Amino acid sequence: MSTKSVAHSLLTDEERAFQDVVQxxxxxxxxxIVADMERDGRPPAELLKKMGEQGLLGSFAPEEYGGGGGSLMTRAIVAEETARADAGLDATLFVNMSLVARHLIKRGTEAQKQRYLVPLIEGTASASICLTEPHGGSDALSPKTTARRDGSDWIIDGSKTFITNAPIADHFLVFARTSGENRRAHGGTCFIVDAGTPGLTVGSPLKKMSLRSSPTAEVFFDSVRVSDDQILGEAEKGFYYMLEGLDLERVFEGASNTGIAQACLDLAVSYSSERKVFGQALSEYQLTQDKIARMATGVEMSRVMFYHLIRALERGEEVTRAASILKLYSSEAAVEASREVVQVLGGYGLMEEYPAARLYRDAKHHEIGAGTSEIQKIIIARETYKDAAKSR
Ligand SMILES: Cc1cc2nc3c(=O)[nH]c(=O)nc-3n(C[C@H](O)[C@H](O)[C@H](O)COP(=O)(O)OP(=O)(O)OC[C@H]3O[C@@H](n4cnc5c(N)ncnc54)[C@H](O)[C@@H]3O)c2cc1C
Incomplete structure (x- = not known):
């Protein structure tokens, strides 16, 4: 199922060939197997392994760790096409590859890369990133989870919630406050904690409206003992690493949203071409064409922007304001497209046997996860005023 898109001219021949393989x-x-994954609440381990074998997980990672040594764009291509097929699977891979693997590539020691990164690229392990807490996720620099020194070790206490992959994770990147005040970036430390470490427990999978094939749970830390070599990067700098990664995270969110919106468009076009109402195909009616035109516009605008921002990130440019604009716009476009595809399918849109209902449930997640729409608006306005002040 290929798609004609004005944005595809921004891909190299190699990237287009890779996209074809992914599709x-x-x-x-x-x-x-999407329905099976939704029923089981997780992707099968063999699927991740197969993706690893085919080079679809670590396409962007260094070859010395089993990666493909390709562009950041290859990861975005996998994200878009995975979300187009199943947004839950995309969420699992988003955490494994776009977040955890990328942090490990950037900051991990050689031993940490061998132990944690290589299995993620092979698809033989999964991971979680633990930031959000029960008292709030938007205020990410105010965790109640702490780590304190005990001899040469650290002791972590606290709890995290809404943690993607927690029920299947082999290791967890845990952000804890080790010094300093809430709302301050200094004084946070990121620890890599193995599943099965005494004191670390994972709650039952949370029952959720969206992303049902991606398992989510609470994670509890009760005097979890970790050593210095389980720190990612340097102590006290964990929140800086988290903040540094946000632009890229939001650009990858743009890729996922484009995939969901494209799936809505694919389904709306095929269904409306077949379904007859009042003796004519639904696609013949201008009220349907209005829906298709709006959906196609959202898809193209989102895709052009995320391709453009991936290229900017590859060049090392700072894209904070634009990344938030992309995250806000593309999530709204995906939610609108998911609402419209349900409408196009009429009663069948509400039946779980068609993918429209799943797309409707899944799209909504992206106005909340990885920074809510309100947080994106706050950033866009803040950066806009900042730019205006600079040019005065
Ligand atoms: C399925 C799923 C998977 C997730 N996976 C992970 C994960 O793997 N790791 C992880 O750490 N987190 C994860 N999260 C958490 C996610 O990042 C948070 O849900 C999100 O950041 C919002 O935090 P919150 O839910 O605590 O809402 P809150 O921060 O309590 O916000 C509640 C509401 O207040 C609004 N709000 C906040 N500040 C303002 C303001 N200044 N002005 C006006 N309104 C405001 C918000 O936009 C929101 O609408 C996941 C969430 C979900 C649903």
Missing amino acids: KFMDKHVRP
Whole structure:
């Protein structure tokens, strides 16, 4: 299932060929099992392994750790095409590859890369990133989870919630306050904690409206003992690493949202071309064409912007304001497209046997996860005033 898009001219020949491989993989190995994954609440381990074997997980990672040594764009291509097939699977891979693997590549020691990064790239392990807490996620620099020195070790106490992959994670990146005041970036430390470490427990999978094939749970830390070599990067700098990664995280969110919106458009076009009402195909009516035109506009605008921002990130440019604009716009476009595809399908849109209902449930997640729409608006306005002040 290929898509004609004005943005594809921004890809190299190699990236276009890679996209073709990813699309074929999704058709053959993912689309047929989406309902099973939603029922089981997790992707099968063999699927992640197969993706690893085919180079679809670590396409962007250094070759010395089993990666493909390709562009950041290859990861975005996998994100878009995975979300187009199943947004839950995309959420699991988003955490494994776009967040945890990327942090490990950037800050991990050689031993940490061998132990944690290589299995993520192979698809033989999963991971979680633990930031959000029960008392609030938007105010991410005010965790109640702490780590204190005990001899040469650290002791972590606290709890995290809404943690993607927690029920299947082999290791957890845990952000804890080790000094300093709330709302301050200094004084946070990121620890890598293995599943099964005494004192670390994972709650039952949370029942959720969205992303049902991606398991989510609470994680509890009760005097969890970790050593210095389990710190990612340097102590006290963990929140800086988290903040540094936000632009890229939001640009990848743009890729996921484009995939969901494209899936809505695909379904709306095929269904409306077949379904007859009052003796004519639904696609013949201008009220349907209005929906298709709006959906296609949202898809193209989101895709052009995320491609453009991936290229900017590859050049090392700072894209804070634009990344938040992309996250806000593309999530709203995906939510609108998911609402419209349900409408196009009429009663069948509400039946779980069609993907429209799943798309509707999944799209909504992206106005909340990885920084809510309100937080994106706050950033866009703040950065806009900042730019205006500079040019005065
Ligand atoms: C399925 C799922 C998976 C997730 N996976 C992870 C994960 O793997 N790791 C992780 O750490 N977190 C994860 N999260 C957490 C997610 O990042 C948070 O839900 C999100 O950041 C919002 O935090 P909150 O839910 O605590 O809402 P709150 O921060 O309590 O916000 C509640 C409401 O207040 C609004 N608000 C906040 N500040 C302002 C303001 N200044 N003005 C006006 N309104 C405001 C918000 O936009 C929101 O609408 C996940 C969440 C979900 C739903």
